[in-house]
Amino acid sequence: MLTCKDATRLCSEALDRPLTLRERLTLRAHLLICTGCTRYNEQMAALRRIAARFADGGFARPDGETDADGGNGSEGK
Amino acid sequence: MSAAPSPAAATDTTAALSDPAQLAALHRDMLRFARLQLRDQALAEDAVQEAIEAALVGAAAYAGKAALRTWVFSILRNKIVDLLRRGSRLTTLGCVVGEDDEEGAIDALFRANGHWQPDCRPRGWEAPEESLENKQFWAVFEACLDHLPQSVARVFMMREMLGFETAEICAKAGITANNCHVILHRARTGLRQCLERNWFVTGECRAC
Incomplete structure (x- = not known):
């Protein structure tokens, strides 16, 4: 039986x-009965997506930048 | 009719990179990112400068302006990875990260029997994807990264932002594979808790 710390x-x-295989099975068994660790596990996946987004420069929405697009006058109005 | 040989997309990109306001914002954010990874102002400035030059040179091959920022950041990440691979800057990591200390930080979250302290048990995060669109969220994220011991944060960033394999991080830092896993566990657990306490759970009232 895994402890939460080990999980x-x-x-x-x-x-x-x-x-x-053994690690996967014991982890799965633990997650079935432990909401705290289940959330932890889901949040690890979220954290990975967050870090990847940060590394892509996605940490500051280019608010002003995309709006300043009209310089080309490509709308033709 | 005198058609220029370069495709329109390339001209757009070059235009975007030469728009002072847009370039200044991009430059500022790139520098922030590079400084975090390299912890060296001069190296970071060089890496950003080189990445922007490479972007201008490569503009002809680049199609589509929408993901310009993503594209320039990928060039910057490659430069940073090269610098980290070439340099000897990681030798300091091993000494700073004491394994006992790292285990201690984790132990505080758990009771003696290894189960969660009631206060530390993870809560549900509501709609984490929506937070990514919020500028405030990224300020909290950076503050949480900053809150980690510097060497722990660096190992985490090498793994999750620069795409290093754990084996390479261990080898470069001169630490054991086990120590590497302990550090990453510590980093993820610390960031998780910090984001939860300062964003995801306090966020209930934030919306109003």
Whole structure:
């Protein structure tokens, strides 16, 4: 039986290496009965998407930039 | 009719990169990102400058203006990865990150039996994707990154933002694979908790 501490460690390591069959099974069994760790696991996936978005420069919405697009007058109105 | 050989998309990109206001905003954000990764003002400035030059040179091959920012950031990330691979800057990571210390930070979240402290048990995050569109969210995210021990944050960023494999990070930093996993666990757990406390859960009242 995994502790929550061990379970979160496996949730994290799953993002860096393939877990062994045994690790996957014990983690899955733990997540079935533990909402805290289930949320943790989902949030790890969210955190990965957040970091990837940050690395793409998506951390500041180009508010003013896209609006300043009309310089070309391509609307032709 | 004197058609220029370069496609219209290239002209647009070059125009976007030479628009002072747009370039200034892009430059500022790129520099912020590069400084975070490299922790060296001069190196960061060089990397950003080179990335912008490469973007201008490569403009002819670049089609579509919408993702200009994404594209320029991908050039910048490659420059940063090169610098980190070439440099010896990571040797300091191993000494700063003591394994005992890292385990201690994690232990505080759990009771002696290894289960969550009631206050630390993760709460539900509502619509995390919507937060990504919010500028305030990114300010909180950066503050949370800043709140981590510097070496922990750097390992996390190398993994999740620059796409390094864990094995390369360990080798470059001269730390064991186990220590690497401990550091990443620490980083993710710390960021998770910080985002939850300062954004996702306090966010209930934020909307009004």
